Amino acid sequence: MKRKYFKILLWTSLGTTLFFFLFFNDEKTLSSFLITLLLSAMYSFVLGFGNGFINEFLNRKFPWSEATRTRAVLSIISIIIGNFILVYFCNYMNYVVIQKTATIEEFFSSKYGVTNWFMINIALLISAFLHAKSFMEELKKTSRKEVVEQKLIAKSANAQFESLKNQLDPHFLFNSLNVLSSLIDENPRQAQKFTASMSKIYRYVLEQKDKELVTVEDEIEFARTYCDLLKTRFEDSVDFTFDVAREDYQKYVVPLSLQLLLENCIKHNFATSSKPLVIRIFSAGNILCIENNLQVREQIKESSGIGLSNIVQRYSLLTDRNVFIEKSEDHFKVKLPMLLDKPQVSSVKPEDDSAAYKRAQKRVKEMKSFYMNLISYCTVCSFLIFINLYTSSRNQWFWFPVLGWGIGVASHAFQVFGVGDSWQEKKIREIMNKQKK
Known part of the structure; x- marks a missing residue:
């Protein structure tokens, strides 16, 4: 992990500590402050480092520019499974080990189910932000690379033209x-x-x-x-x-x-x-x-x-x-x-490169739209759950928007990464090839 990332998590821990200590803690003592700091640091660093490790691992094994669809599916799966495990671990350490407000049986019962679900949504929001940030950084790198390649193509064409003239x-x-x-x-x-x-x-x-x-x-x-x-x-x-x-x-x-x-x-x-x-x-x-x-x-x-x-x-x-x-x-x-070997020079024609760039641009817009939808879903749903539980914990109406919007997000994910236009085009080509035979 980068040093900058460690500093961000440290400041996040201090910020959440002050927020919960000032507004949600009745005992304004040093021990209470230290416990709040310990819990905030545990949540920040476990969730932060856990999601950061998953994101960096996927960046190395499945870069966005090389395996976009596979990376997107793995990101969604890792966000859900990873944060489920991390949140349950943090909550277990908080309520069972540190504060000792619940037994092991009570923790895994329905009594703490809502709390765990709320924390999972917060973690999903953070994780979705990290993956979206990684995607945008990769997009910027790819865009810079494509601009350089376009300049090299133009420069090569100009050099060949001058060569022919001379x-x-x-x-x-x-x-x-x-x-x-x-x-x-x-x-x-x-x-x-x-x-x-x-x-x-x-x-x-x-x-x-x-x-x-x-x-x-x-x-x-x-x-x-x-x-x-x-x-x-x-x-x-x-x-x-x-x-x-x-x-x-x-x-x-x-x-x-x-x-x-x-x-x-x-x-x-x-x-x-x-x-x-x-x-x-x-x-x-x-x-x-x-x-x-x-x-x-x-x-x-x-x-x-x-x-x-x-x-x-x-x-x-x-x-x-x-x-x-x-x-x-x-x-x-x-x-x-005098060169010992012939370098590998790209033989892609400008027309083909331009068409590929347009397709990639369209693909990027679709993925960007999905991640904005996912971030909005996690943000709004977390807010609705908090409002519902804070005002009336018995009447849990938050399930309706969570499930309804969740189905929409899942459908959007399948459209972008699973059964979108590329899948339809592939099936059309398969049917046409069979008919030719």
């Missing part, structure tokens, strides 16, 4: 077609090879566009093909080095990340035969590095950095490991984390 720079296609056009007349065989490489690149883009992760081997093979095209275009002005360990080939990286980084190297640096641009791709531990010598090209407009931010965003959806960017006076390096 997979291949239009300038690369334009320049490659220019190179191909010149090769057709000068070197037809090289032009044919160049065309085959372009076909591989675009086929890889189409194959990987919907994947979350690809193996390092596939990405390196694609990068080699891409570098061959760049080498044909820039000749001796660009030099590529691959130094990735074979044992890292079965690890995973974000698809097309190397292409975006290679394109950035070409876009932001000048390359000549006298000052070639040297790009090195290598592995170090669980990191895939892309490094180039810095030869900054003068830009007409400042770079937006969409390519790098897109890679960082896609990694953030898959792992807690970060993409690191290092820049010095003469070198620029990007470090991509």
Whole structure:
């Protein structure tokens, strides 16, 4: 139990002690006050800890979000049985052991039946409040989780959109077609090879566009093909080095990340035969590095950095490991984390998630309505029993509203947790399946 919960029970004990001592106790002595404090503490802590233990046990074994119907049925059963036992234990200790106003035979006779019933109703009220509070807290947690999931879905869709926009720079296609056009007349065989490489690149883009992760081997093979095209275009002005360990080939990286980084190297640096641009791709531990010598090209407009931010965003959806960017006076390096396993990514479509959220929202409203009905029943019935017994204990008219409203609450419980719409829909599907056969 939490320390805060212990303090609440302690203050409840002191409050009830003062109330009963000042208004329902004729002897204003220290011993009378201590006895009242003892009894109040016993009722508060036994009922409080008992109901709290039952509630926490059910929270661990049958959470509201995972087993709603089972949890609701078990909550109702545990509220009735648990409080029946706890109240009888407290009343037995009060009247038989501590105050000694009744014998064991008298306690279990009809003489104390009304008192026990009244205390059970009070305990049911407290327990119903605790379970309703637990339900509302679980509802808040689930709502926060669903909001986060919706944000992740939107963020993932945005990342995929940006990825598609940045997979291949239009300038690369334009320049490659220019190179191909010149090769057709000068070197037809090289032009044919160049065309085959372009076909591989675009086929890889189409194959990987919907994947979350690809193996390092596939990405390196694609990068080699891409570098061959760049080498044909820039000749001796660009030099590529691959130094990735074979044992890292079965690890995973974000698809097309190397292409975006290679394109950035070409876009932001000048390359000549006298000052070639040297790009090195290598592995170090669980990191895939892309490094180039810095030869900054003068830009007409400042770079937006969409390519790098897109890679960082896609990694953030898959792992807690970060993409690191290092820049010095003469070198620029990007470090991509290599993942050992593919993370479990939810494949639920936004439409399906939205429909499920609406059904869950409707379900929550039904359960909330039932618990409000249950709390109202316990509160009002306890008040009616107190008024009836206080004014006229012989004429026990409180049974009529207790039983009448109780039947209504039981019917509401069966409708929400037992034979509601979900049960009807299930039966309809069973009948339709039988008819199809």
